[in-house]
Amino acid sequence: MPLYTTDAIVLKSINLGEADKIVTFFTRRYGKIQGVAKGVRRTKSRFGASLEPLTYINLIYFGKEHTNLYKINTSDILEPFNKLKEDFDKLKKSLFICDIVNSTLKELDVNLKIFELFLNTLKIINRAKEIEKVDILLDIFSLRFLSASGFTPKLNNCIYCNKILSFNSTLHTPHSALSERLGFHISKGGVVCRECLNGSEDVVRINSGTINFMKKALTINISNLDRLSMPHKMERELHKIICDYINVHIDRKLKSYNLIDL
Numbered sequence: 001m002p003l004y005t006t007d008a009i010v011l012k013s014i015n016l017g018e019a020d021k022i023v024t025f026f027t028r029r030y031g032k033i034q035g036v037a038k039g040v041r042r043t044k045s046r047f048g049a050s051l052e053p054l055t056y057i058n059l060i061y062f063g064k065e066h067t068n069l070y071k072i073n074t075s076d077i078l079e080p081f082n083k084l085k086e087d088f089d090k091l092k093k094s095l096f097i098c099d100i101v102n103s104t105l106k107e108l109d110v111n112l113k114i115f116e117l118f119l120n121t122l123k124i125i126n127r128a129k130e131i132e133k134v135d136i137l138l139d140i141f142s143l144r145f146l147s148a149s150g151f152t153p154k155l156n157n158c159i160y161c162n163k164i165l166s167f168n169s170t171l172h173t174p175h176s177a178l179s180e181r182l183g184f185h186i187s188k189g190g191v192v193c194r195e196c197l198n199g200s201e202d203v204v205r206i207n208s209g210t211i212n213f214m215k216k217a218l219t220i221n222i223s224n225l226d227r228l229s230m231p232h233k234m235e236r237e238l239h240k241i242i243c244d245y246i247n248v249h250i251d252r253k254l255k256s257y258n259l260i261d262l
């Protein structure tokens, strides 16, 4: 029977019978898999701690190829993310992104971009000093996640007339300079120019500054995601658009969504 070795992040862990656990992992090399850990609840061990959700581990498991339940051999903690688990706000927000990943990935679906994004986002939440930084990070994570899943929003040209949208407002200009109002078409996933706004359905209003922020959020190195910031008013606008965009494109109501109230 093949033996598999890989880094992984624990997504979910449920008790089975008297002493066992069924654990869902997002592995770097083999995608999402499920395994059973025999006897793990009999003793309080590091093995047990390594199978808690939101733990980054090195995992060895075995089983027939493409089985839906592998046997977990050993698991060593690479990063326990303790600061994230001990803070209720941080934990709640991390479980939100964990839910997006778990409910979207299919078994054995390998996606390195999403793996690195998920791992880096947990690292940033773990070290964050201000919880406000984490709020905006969730929206950036969601945007990058959608992009890595094949739903990159079209932000450079109007989706109807193809006009190039160029505006000079930066994130740090005063509100008056951010007043150019455009549209964002949720189901088509792109911007709508002022001329095409009238009469188009399924379009929400959006500031050009918010679009600029989205462009930066989609291109910045993932280890620097916490360097981006924006005015609170724009943050609410972005959050609303990203929630709608996720609901339309990922096509399921995520359980954690009602937990997130920015």
Ligand SMILES: [Zn+2]
Binding pocket: 158, 159, 160, 161, 162, 163, 192, 193, 194, 195, 196
């Ligand atoms: Zn147009």
